[in-house]
Amino acid sequence: MTDFLEVRNLTMRFGGLTAVDNLSFKVEHGSIHGLIGPNGAGKTTTFNMISGFYTPTEGQILLRGEDISGLKMHEVARRGVVRTFQHSTLFAELTVLENALVGTHMPFRPNIFAAIIGWDKEDRRGAEARAREALEFFGLGHLAEERAGDLSHGHQRALGMAVAYASHPDVILLDEPFTGMNPEETKHMMGLMRRLKEDGITILLVEHDMQAIMGLCDTITCMSFGKFLAEGGPSEIRNHPAVIEAYLGGARHVA
Amino acid sequence: MRNFLILLVGLAALIALPHGLSFSQQEILVFLVINVLLVTSYRLLTLTGEWSLGHVVIMGVGAYSSALYTKELGVYVPVSMLLGAVTAALLAVLLSFPLFRMKGFYFLIGSFAAGEIIRLIWKRFREPFGGVRGISGIDPMPDFSVGFYQFDFFEPVSYYYFAGAIVIACLWILWRIEKSPVGLTFHAVHWQDKLAQASGVNLRAYRTLAFAIASGFAGLAGALQGHYVGTVNPNSFDIEVMVFVLTWAIVGGTATFYGPILGCIVLTVLNEIVLREMGLEQARPLIYGAIMILSILFLPNGLESLVQKATRRKTTAKPEEKAAT
Numbered sequence: 001m002t003d004f005l006e007v008r009n010l011t012m013r014f015g016g017l018t019a020v021d022n023l024s025f026k027v028e029h030g031s032i033h034g035l036i037g038p039n040g041a042g043k044t045t046t047f048n049m050i051s052g053f054y055t056p057t058e059g060q061i062l063l064r065g066e067d068i069s070g071l072k073m074h075e076v077a078r079r080g081v082v083r084t085f086q087h088s089t090l091f092a093e094l095t096v097l098e099n100a101l102v103g104t105h106m107p108f109r110p111n112i113f114a115a116i117i118g119w120d121k122e123d124r125r126g127a128e129a130r131a132r133e134a135l136e137f138f139g140l141g142h143l144a145e146e147r148a149g150d151l152s153h154g155h156q157r158a159l160g161m162a163v164a165y166a167s168h169p170d171v172i173l174l175d176e177p178f179t180g181m182n183p184e185e186t187k188h189m190m191g192l193m194r195r196l197k198e199d200g201i202t203i204l205l206v207e208h209d210m211q212a213i214m215g216l217c218d219t220i221t222c223m224s225f226g227k228f229l230a231e232g233g234p235s236e237i238r239n240h241p242a243v244i245e246a247y248l249g250g251a252r253h254v255a
Numbered sequence: 256m257r258n259f260l261i262l263l264v265g266l267a268a269l270i271a272l273p274h275g276l277s278f279s280q281q282e283i284l285v286f287l288v289i290n291v292l293l294v295t296s297y298r299l300l301t302l303t304g305e306w307s308l309g310h311v312v313i314m315g316v317g318a319y320s321s322a323l324y325t326k327e328l329g330v331y332v333p334v335s336m337l338l339g340a341v342t343a344a345l346l347a348v349l350l351s352f353p354l355f356r357m358k359g360f361y362f363l364i365g366s367f368a369a370g371e372i373i374r375l376i377w378k379r380f381r382e383p384f385g386g387v388r389g390i391s392g393i394d395p396m397p398d399f400s401v402g403f404y405q406f407d408f409f410e411p412v413s414y415y416y417f418a419g420a421i422v423i424a425c426l427w428i429l430w431r432i433e434k435s436p437v438g439l440t441f442h443a444v445h446w447q448d449k450l451a452q453a454s455g456v457n458l459r460a461y462r463t464l465a466f467a468i469a470s471g472f473a474g475l476a477g478a479l480q481g482h483y484v485g486t487v488n489p490n491s492f493d494i495e496v497m498v499f500v501l502t503w504a505i506v507g508g509t510a511t512f513y514g515p516i517l518g519c520i521v522l523t524v525l526n527e528i529v530l531r532e533m534g535l536e537q538a539r540p541l542i543y544g545a546i547m548i549l550s551i552l553f554l555p556n557g558l559e560s561l562v563q564k565a566t567r568r569k570t571t572a573k574p575e576e577k578a579a580t
Contacts, residue, residue, distance in 0.1 A: 051453065073452040082455075084453075091443055091447050102450075105455050110439075112468075116428055116432060118431075120436070
């Protein structure tokens with residue numbers, strides 16, 4: 001299945017500022033797709049539109065051919081597209097396990113009447129098993145009873161991904177997953193992402209850590225000032241003149 | 256087994272309690288039981304992070320509608336109480352459409368405005384709401400017998416047992432909801448609504464659900480009160496009463512299930528027994544205000560934090576005792 005997730009002529013304007021301008025790209029099923037670009041290129045805005053946080057001014061987002069642009073975030077999530085957030089956006093007051101349990105909201109939809117009578121024991125057990133599985137996957141199993149706000153930064157980032165993973169997503173959108181991780185942790189996390197890919201999960205990520213991006217992605221889309229700049233495999237992008245110019249500044253501009 | 260014993264002793268204490276009290280104190284006890292339900296239902300709403308100023312008016316909706324169902328339609332009283340609760344819940348669902356376009360302070364003010372609108376409607380329309388004087392002569396709960404006990408609802412003790420049983424059942428339901436995945440989702444909506452939504456949680460639906468459940472139980476509390484007192488009027492559900500509810504919740508603390516109940520009981524006892532004995536009733540708002548400020552300053556996590564500290568000490572002390580012996 002190709003053309004799994006497609007972004008078509010996507011445009012986002014905030015008043016007079018065009019943050020994303022006529023952007024189009026396709027994400028193949030089961031691939032790791034990177035979205036890069038200098039600061040302010042509109043990567044996060046694109047993410048926010050795909051995940052339903054913003055409604056695009058123009059253009060469409062197609063998931064398996066269905067237009068999902070303008071849907072609310074939970075509606076997008078229910079179609080299998082789950083995102084993580086920049087920084088450590090977590091339920092800081094809840095325990096690590098409870099965080100992951102919130103992630104199982106979609107596969108194990110709570111039912112209030114069953115909960116009062118006590119007919120949801122199966123579901124609760126299933127949800128906890130799934131939550132623990134997600135925590136184990138990201139190496140957080142031993143921290144299940146800790147308060148999420150007390151975790152180290154690296155663990156918090158991993159927990160953010162565990163919450164997303166717990167919901168059995170088809171696509172995970174990772175917004176700068178490696179920020180604040182040391183090289184060791186980054187390496188470990190890259191290994192986990194490859195395993196997610198083997199499980200058939202499509203990953204779209206925004207990242208600044210070039211080493212990670214180049215080592216991980218099958219396809220990379222580069223943006224600059226809201227516009228599509230280049231697309232290709234890691235080696236192509238690394239040597240692409242327009243990309244180098246965008247990051248380092250071209251000779252023409254210097255003069 | 257041990258928990259069961261504690262439960263049994265607690266229940267026996269609750270049953271024996273009114274017999275040591277004077278008639279007026281028994282009446283206060285009835286209101287206390289009803290207020291416990293009111294403040295616990297309020298806590299369910301605060302779980303989602305929203306604080307409403309309309310909760311007491313919603314309670315009034317339960318009281319008014321239950322009274323009208325019996326008066327106008329001749330509905331049997333216990334049934335009308337349930338219908339009153341359902342009416343309050345449905346009204347909350349309706350109100351959620353304008354109100355949940357707002358969050359935080361805006362929701363707080365919005366809920367106050369919505370409550371005042373309802374109160375003004377009661378005042379303005381003499382048919383069927385009775386205007387400023389409200390509705391009087393509401394049918395009391397019909398007496399009945401359960402074999403070993405004869406309920407005579409002119410006696411506050413009887414009504415205390417009746418209301419107490421209902422309130423315990425309601426508290427049990429509210430407790431089950433809070434400890435369920437639904438309750439966890441309420442917490443999630445409170446702490447990080449964005450992340451909850453990214454996990455597929457329909458924020459509007461869950462906020463509305465919490466609001467409707469809280470309102471339903473508040474409505475039931477109102478109906479229990481209305482059929483006990485026999486009258487309802489707009490002023491018995493005004494902002495002053497709401498401030499009491501807020502004070503109970505804040506002084507008790509809202510982090511635990513028992514916090515608001517604790518606040519409600521302690522402040523009611525203080526209010527009715529201490530202040531009334533001392534003849535300081537006029538100074539009640541003053542003293543309540545002072546208590547609220549003092550508790551925010553010196554006990555920011557509420558009375559419940561004292562209980563938590565005490566029980567924690569006990570549990571940590573136990574292994575040491577074992578080590579000593």
